[in-house]
Amino acid sequence: MTVPANLTPEARRDFLRLTFWTAGAMAASATGMVSAAPSMPMPGRTRLQDIGPLGAPDANGIRLPAGFSSRVVAQFGKKPAKSSSYAWHAFPDGGATFAMADGGWIYVSNSEVPLVGGVGMLRFDAQCEVIDARRLLAATTSNCAGGKTPWQTWLSGEEFDLGRVWEVYPQGRMTDARPRPALGIFKHEAVAVDPASKILYLTEDDPSGRFYRFVCSSEDWPQDAARPRLERGRLQVMKLVNVPVNQYPGADLDLGSPQRVEWQDVEQPGVAQGLVRSILKDKAPGTVFKGGEGLWYVEGLVYFSTKGDNRIWAYDHSAQTVEVIYDFARVAAPNNVLSGVDNLTVSQWGDVLVAEDGGNMELCLIHPDRSVQVLLQVVGQDGSELTGPAFSPDGSRLYFSSQRGGASKLGITYEVTLTNHLR
Numbered sequence: 001m002t003v004p005a006n007l008t009p010e011a012r013r014d015f016l017r018l019t020f021w022t023a024g025a026m027a028a029s030a031t032g033m034v035s036a037a038p039s040m041p042m043p044g045r046t047r048l049q050d051i052g053p054l055g056a057p058d059a060n061g062i063r064l065p066a067g068f069s070s071r072v073v074a075q076f077g078k079k080p081a082k083s084s085s086y087a088w089h090a091f092p093d094g095g096a097t098f099a100m101a102d103g104g105w106i107y108v109s110n111s112e113v114p115l116v117g118g119v120g121m122l123r124f125d126a127q128c129e130v131i132d133a134r135r136l137l138a139a140t141t142s143n144c145a146g147g148k149t150p151w152q153t154w155l156s157g158e159e160f161d162l163g164r165v166w167e168v169y170p171q172g173r174m175t176d177a178r179p180r181p182a183l184g185i186f187k188h189e190a191v192a193v194d195p196a197s198k199i200l201y202l203t204e205d206d207p208s209g210r211f212y213r214f215v216c217s218s219e220d221w222p223q224d225a226a227r228p229r230l231e232r233g234r235l236q237v238m239k240l241v242n243v244p245v246n247q248y249p250g251a252d253l254d255l256g257s258p259q260r261v262e263w264q265d266v267e268q269p270g271v272a273q274g275l276v277r278s279i280l281k282d283k284a285p286g287t288v289f290k291g292g293e294g295l296w297y298v299e300g301l302v303y304f305s306t307k308g309d310n311r312i313w314a315y316d317h318s319a320q321t322v323e324v325i326y327d328f329a330r331v332a333a334p335n336n337v338l339s340g341v342d343n344l345t346v347s348q349w350g351d352v353l354v355a356e357d358g359g360n361m362e363l364c365l366i367h368p369d370r371s372v373q374v375l376l377q378v379v380g381q382d383g384s385e386l387t388g389p390a391f392s393p394d395g396s397r398l399y400f401s402s403q404r405g406g407a408s409k410l411g412i413t414y415e416v417t418l419t420n421h422l423r
Contacts, residue, residue: 046349049367051419054377060414063377067419070376073122073130073399074109076410080122080133088133089113089120090410092401094145094190094343095388098152098170102126106170107399108136108154109388109413110143117143119156119168119177122413128397136168137177144205145294145343147191151227155180157188159205161274165191167230180230183214184266186273190295190343192302197317198228201302203292208246208277210237210286211304211315213263236263237286238315238322246281248288255311256330258321294344294354303352305341312341312352312366325352326366335372338364343387348395355400357385363400376416381405388413 051065062070074080074088089111098106103126111117123132144159154168165183169176189203198221202212221228241260264285277284290308302315310328340359352366361378384404398416406412
């Protein structure tokens with residue numbers, strides 16, 4: 001998709017919000033992930049706005065729109081695939097899918113367990129059956145969220161003070177995984193890659209956390225290279241121009257409108273950032289973002305969530321602005337249905353899909369026109385949270401987990417099949 005060059009920053013932002021779903025569909029088609037781009041809905045409206053209300057809970061305790069169906073694909077302690085001895089991990093968290101050449105795909109899933117967390121995978125064939133499962137990373141701590149890279153690896157973040165990002169290969173083995181300390185030492189959540197600008201964005205799950213970016217050096221990501229080495233670059237934090245350093249944006253700032261930002265280098269990037277901030281105090285660079293969670297990049301826009309204030313943000317790289325597109329404390333009915341914002345992804349139709357940590361155990365959609373809709377609800381699993389939402393490469397299926405759900409209360413992973421007219 002080409003954005004008209006003569007648009008103002010505001011018009012460009014609206015253009016992207018109303019049309020970037022087509023870019024996702026075209027990109028999927030170009031990589032062989034769908035057979036054809038979907039037909040165009042009304043301007044500013046996506047196919048997921050026509051799904052209808054939720055029905056009664058199905059056999060898996062999931063309330064779905066008419067025509068949708070669910071199944072369990074993995075449960076803690078049980079073997080998802082007959083061909084593998086791997087038993088599904090506890091506390092499944094962030095996840096993503098990867099298209100395979102045979103028409104199948106892989107779903108990777110973090111394990112948010114201290115000391116023995118890591119990453120597991122499910123391999124689906126073209127008939128949507130699980131044919132393999134195995135561990136891709138072990139002996140790491142509290143692997144929470146992460147991010148899929150354009151070069152088809154998974155970046156898994158450790159959520160603790162000394163947390164690092166690990167690069168994992170969905171088709172590889174545990175010995176292939178590598179730590180990427182250049183991406184910072186802090187309570188990592190999600191990662192998203194902007195390949196055009198050679199920048200990685202990162203969220204931090206801390207009440208005094210920051211929103212980060214890693215700008216690859218030209219040596220780290222050469223012009224003709226398909227991917228960076230993730231060893232050399234500048235680790236920076238976002239600062240809202242109208243907010244003093246180390247401060248949380250005040251109520252007098254209209255965050256519903258674009259706010260100009262600048263990027264400041266972190267102090268001592270090789271040291272735990274929580275410790276650095278405790279030393280620097282009011283001189284610590286960057287604006288405070290309370291409890292950064294999910295993160296997704298598409299066409300120059302970066303969406304991320306902060307659970308400390310129940311907000312969804314949109315950062316525009318070209319305009320160098322950030323704004324809140326959803327604020328639970330301010331949004332009016334009927335859109336005030338999303339709370340406990342956590343993991344997020346973006347559908348190929350342009351909807352920001354947000355999983356609730358708590359709340360009503362719902363997956364909610366923020367459509368390009370900023371209306372909010374509940375896609376599904378898991379009932380009977382109070383005390384859990386929904387994690388790892390990821391669409392299959394063709395957009396016909398959705399994977400997610402109830403982190404402390406199932407009979408064991410240690411995790412269960414589901415697949416939801418969308419109606420035929422959404423494919």
